[in-house]
Amino acid sequence: MRYSRNKLAKYRVLKKSSELASALPSTYSMTKSHFQKLISRYGKVIVKPFSGSGGIGVMSVVSQGGQSYKLHHGTSKKRITGLSETYAYIKRITKGASYIVQKKIRLAKVNGRPFDARVMVQRKRGSSEWVLTGQLAKIAGAGYIITNTARSKGKVVPLSDAIRRSDVQGRSVSEIEHRVESIGLKAARQLHNYYRIRTVGLDVGIDNKGRVWIIEANFHPAKSLFLKLKNRSMYRRIVRYQK
Structure with a gap:
């Protein structure tokens, strides 16, 4: 059966996984x-x-x-x-x-502005192993609900920095990052059961209690976001995996 690539179809594929169902709004x-x-x-x-x-x-x-x-x-x-x-x-x-x-997820905020995470999960050509190759936080611009930095004039920062500076309570930075990686890898494997893909860009929400949510999955995510980080190591790794 051929599955559509629209947002609702990918949500339904992810929802089939009992391990991911609780992370899906x-x-x-x-x-x-x-x-x-x-x-x-x-x-x-x-x-x-x-x-x-x-x-x-x-x-x-x-x-x-x-x-x-x-x-x-x-x-x-x-x-x-x-x-x-x-x-x-x-x-x-x-x-x-x-x-x-x-x-609507009550996204955690940095200085009153909501943020979410872009998580890149990839596998090399010919390999069956999925790897988290990059993650960052997108902080919305003033007055916006969306975190897309181009439209809201927001900014990109390392995910750990955003969590540390945010209003998240109850979970440590390392706990949240571990959960983000776990959900990202499980989501990529689940989507791969239905789609021919080697790259998944997940928009992941983190609420003010530190709970992690899958907002949506993108099969052609822009890697240019990672060029906005001072450290370019994640960008270089993403490019290597895309070859």
């Missing part, structure tokens, strides 16, 4: 019933395109209690009254394109 196609289900259950959701990258089209919806909802898109914020009205407004913005709705 609930994700569905964006329909009115799915939107209502997740916003009622969690109070906060992320809506984003089925395909694409770079944080384009991503928006946050937060229940304010009663029938009031706050929608955050780019740097703009809007309050809407009524669930049906909120859904209708999102459909107008998305112009009929296919979107998904996902439980």
Whole structure:
């Protein structure tokens, strides 16, 4: 069976693994019933395109209690009254394109700005061994919910630095990094069962309690992010594995 490479299809493949299921935020196609289900259950959701990258089209919806909802898109914020009205407004913005709705993770923050991790997992040509070849943190720019550095004018720092400077409580830097590596390797192996791939770029969220979440997987991740780190050793390693 041939599997699609859109975000929902890859989520469903990852969800098949009992070892990864607890690290995956609930994700569905964006329909009115799915939107209502997740916003009622969690109070906060992320809506984003089925395909694409770079944080384009991503928006946050937060229940304010009663029938009031706050929608955050780019740097703009809007309050809407009524669930049906909120859904209708999102459909107008998305112009009929296919979107998904996902439980919003309360990402850890550095100086009040959310961050997530880009984790590169690769295997050399002819090898069956998956290796974590790089990891870094993407810190959102002021006023943005997305961590894509180009769109939000955010910045890239070593993952350990971001965790150390963040509001994460309850787990050490080494514990979190070990969990990130473990989840990254398991995710790559699971995806490889369904797709012909040698590289997986995972966007991994870390919440303020130190819990690690798989936000999405990309099979053609940009390695240029790693050039923004002062230490270029991870970039060089990623390039070696891609050959």
